[in-house]
Amino acid sequence: MADRTTPGGDTVAGIGEFGLIGAMTEGRAQPSTTLLGPGDDAAVVAAPDGRVVATTDVLVQNVHFRFGWSSPAHVGRKAVAVNLADIAAMGAVPTSVLVGLACPPDTETSVVTQLVDGMWEEAARARVGIVGGDVVRAEELVLSITALGDLGGRPPVTRSGARPGDVVAVCGRLGWAAAGLAVLGRGFRSPVGVVNAQRSPEPPYAAGPAAAIAGATAMIDVSDGLLADLGHLALASGVGIDVQTDRLTLDQKLVDVGTALGADPMRWVLTGGEDHALAATFPSYTDLPEGWTRIGTVLLPDTGVTVDGRPYDGETGWEHWR
Numbered sequence: 192m193a194d195r196t197t198p199g200g201d202t203v204a205g206i207g208e209f210g211l212i213g214a215m216t217e218g219r220a221q222p223s224t225t226l227l228g229p230g231d232d233a234a235v236v237a238a239p240d241g242r243v244v245a246t247t248d249v250l251v252q253n254v255h256f257r258f259g260w261s262s263p264a265h266v267g268r269k270a271v272a273v274n275l276a277d278i279a280a281m282g283a284v285p286t287s288v289l290v291g292l293a294c295p296p297d298t299e300t301s302v303v304t305q306l307v308d309g310m311w312e313e314a315a316r317a318r319v320g321i322v323g324g325d326v327v328r329a330e331e332l333v334l335s336i337t338a339l340g341d342l343g344g345r346p347p348v349t350r351s352g353a354r355p356g357d358v359v360a361v362c363g364r365l366g367w368a369a370a371g372l373a374v375l376g377r378g379f380r381s382p383v384g385v386v387n388a389q390r391s392p393e394p395p396y397a398a399g400p401a402a403a404i405a406g407a408t409a410m411i412d413v414s415d416g417l418l419a420d421l422g423h424l425a426l427a428s429g430v431g432i433d434v435q436t437d438r439l440t441l442d443q444k445l446v447d448v449g450t451a452l453g454a455d456p457m458r459w460v461l462t463g464g465e466d467h468a469l470a471a472t473f474p475s476y477t478d479l480p481e482g483w484t485r486i487g488t489v490l491l492p493d494t495g496v497t498v499d500g501r502p503y504d505g506e507t508g509w510e511h512w513r
C-alpha cells in the first residue's frame with residue numbers, strides 16, 4: 192500500500208495533517224457555550240449544571256455506512272445524531288461535540304469537508320458546536336464522536352429506574368432505517384423516505400428532556416432494535432416488559448416496502464435499530480408528553496421482554512460480532 196499520495200490539495204495526504212485540521216475547523220462559528228474552541232490542547236465548554244453528561248459512539252465504514260449508499264454529508268449527520276440521541280436519552284441537552292477521524296491517505300479532502308458539513312448541520316439542529324477532535328491515518332474510514340450534555344438541574348434518566356406497573360412509551364420513528372437498509376441492500380435507491388432514514392436518522396432530541404420533566408423513570412435510545420434496547424432497560428431495572436404490537440403504528444410506507452421486498456415490516460419495527468427513537472417508562476398516572484405513544488407495560492421481574500405476552504422468536508436487534 193502506498194504510504195503517501197502525491198502532494199496536492201485533493202487528498203488528506205496532500206494537504207497534510209495540519210492542513211486537514213484547518214480544513215475541518217476554519218470558518219465554523221461556535222455557540223457562546225464554547226469558551227475555547229479548536230486550536231489549543233483541549234477545548235473549554237460551559238457546563239451550566241456543574242455536571243457533564245458524556246458519551247461516545249464509533250462509526251466504521253462498511254459496518255455503519257457505505258459511501259455507495261450514503262453521501263459523506265449523510266454520514267457526518269448520522270455520526271453526530273447517534274451521539275446526540277444518547278445525550279437526549281439521559282434527559283439531557285447537548286452542549287458540544289468532538290470528532291475523531293481516521294482515514295486512508297488517499298481520502299479526498301472534499302469527502303472530509305462534506306463529512307464535516309454534515310456534522311455541523313446536525314450539530315446546528317441541536318445548537319451545539321464541534322469544539323475539537325483528532326485526525327489520524329488508518330486503512331479504513333472511522334469516525335469516533337464524543338458528545339457532552341447538560342442536565343439542567345434534573346437527575347439523569349437512567350436505564351435502571353423502571354418499576355412494575357409503569358407504562359412503556361416511544362417517541363420517534365421505528366423500523367424506517369431497517370427498511371432503508373433492506374432497500375439499499377437489494378441495490379435499490381427508493382423509496383427515498385426509508386432510504387434517507389437509513390442514511391441519517393432524525394432522533395427527537397427535545398423529547399428526552401421533555402420526558403425527564405414529565406417524570407420518566409427510565410429511558411434509552413433505540414440504536415440496536417426496540418426489543419434489544421428495551422431488554423437492556425429491563426435488565427438494568429430488574430423488571431420485565433411487554434410490548435403490544437397493536438399499539439405500534441405500522442406506517443403505510445413500511446407496509447409497502449415490506450410487500451415489495453417480501454419482508455415483514457413489524458420485524459423492522461420491533462428489531463430494526465438506527466432510527467434512534469427514544470423509549471422510556473413513566474408512572475401509569477403520567478400524561479405522556481407530546482409525541483410520546485404508549486406501546487407496552489412494565490411487568491414483574493424475570494418475565495423478560497415479551498411481545499403480546501409471548502417471548503419473541505428471533506434476533507431482537509443488532510449485535511456486533513454476531
Ligand SMILES: Nc1ncnc2c1ncn2[C@@H]1O[C@H](COP(=O)(O)OP(=O)(O)OP(=O)(O)O)[C@@H](O)[C@H]1O
Nearest residue numbers: 245246247248249273277280411412413414415464
Ligand atoms: N469500551 C468501553 N469502555 C467503557 N465503557 C464502555 C465501553 N463500551 C461501551 N461502554 C459503556 O457501556 C454502555 C453500553 O454501551 P453501548 O455502546 O451499547 O451504548 P449505546 O451507545 O447506548 O448503544 P449503541 O452503541 O448501540 O448506540 C454505555 O454506558 C457505554 O458507555
Ligand SMILES: Cc1ncc(C[n+]2csc(CCOP(=O)(O)O)c2C)c(N)n1
Nearest residue numbers: 248253254255256257414415464465509
Ligand atoms: C453497511 C451497513 N451494514 C449494516 C448496517 C446495519 N447496522 C450497522 S450498526 C447497527 C446498529 C447500531 O450500531 P452501534 O451499536 O454500533 O451503535 C446496524 C443496524 C449499516 N447501517 N450499514
Ligand SMILES: [Mg+2]
Nearest residue numbers: 277280412414
Ligand atoms: Mg444509547
Ligand SMILES: [Mg+2]
Nearest residue numbers: 248273277414
Ligand atoms: Mg449510542
Ligand SMILES: [Mg+2]
Nearest residue numbers: 414415509510
Ligand atoms: Mg449498539
